[in-house]
Amino acid sequence: MQTTIKVNGMSCGHCVAAVTKALENVPxxxxxxxxxxxxxxxxxxxxxxxxxxxxxxxxxxxxxxx
Amino acid sequence: MQTTIKVNGMSCGHCVAAVTKALENVPxxxxxxxxxxxxxxxxxxxxxxxxxxxxxxxxxxxxxxx
Numbered sequence: 001m002q003t004t005i006k007v008n009g010m011s012c013g014h015c016v017a018a019v020t021k022a023l024e025n026v027p028x029x030x031x032x033x034x035x036x037x038x039x040x041x042x043x044x045x046x047x048x049x050x051x052x053x054x055x056x057x058x059x060x061x062x063x064x065x066x
Numbered sequence: 067m068q069t070t071i072k073v074n075g076m077s078c079g080h081c082v083a084a085v086t087k088a089l090e091n092v093p094x095x096x097x098x099x100x101x102x103x104x105x106x107x108x109x110x111x112x113x114x115x116x117x118x119x120x121x122x123x124x125x126x127x128x129x130x131x132x
Contacts, residue, residue, distance in 0.1 A: 014080030 003049050005041045007034070008062035015061070022055040040066060069115050071107045073100070074128035081127070088121040106132060 007019060016034045019041060023032035028047035035041070043052055049065055056063035073085060082100045085107060089098035094113035101107070109118055115131055122129035 011077035012081060014084060015078060018080060 001044065001046055003043045003047070003052060004066040005043065005049075005052055005056060006062075006064050006066045007039055007041055007056055010034075010036050010039065010061060012036070018059050019056055019061065022059045023052060026051050026055050067110065067112055069109045069113070069118060070132040071109065071115075071118055071122060072130050072132045073105055073107055073122055076100075076102050076105065076127060078102070084125050085122055085127060088125045089118060092117050092121050 010016060010019060013036070016036050020032050020034045023029055023034070023041055023043055026047045028045045029043055029052075030045035031043070033042045041056065053063045053065060076082060076085060079102070082102050086098050086100045089095055089100070089107055089109055092113045094111045095109055096111035097109070099108045107122065119129045119131060
């Protein structure tokens with residue numbers, strides 16, 4: 001399963017790293033690919049999509065399912 | 067002794083944290099106050115100013131003594 005999340009507010013590689021780590025820590029996530037240029041994260045695995053969105057928001061970014 | 071370094075390229079709080087940590091790790095540094103808004107770092111202690119500039123550059127930012 002692949003989930004794409006729109007992420008607003010990332011400004012640099014540190015932000016990408018923080019969002020990636022937050023997503024990887026959500027139970028069920030296999031991979032998380034975060035793009036600064038596209039402002040989105042593509043996650044694979046069986047994670048709950050609401051939990052993915054919440055994890056990104058808790059890092060301080062706007063997030064919504066795409 | 068207080069040294070002020072102009073830092074260009076910081077975009078978010080993660081950048082501020084990275085620059086602060088890099089400066090605090092330079093021998094002789096007592097305190098490092100980094101401002102995102104002003105694009106500068108104010109360092110106290112007896113650190114070598116060239117080493118301070120180098121530490122910031124190694125984090126990926128433009129830096130010069132002010």
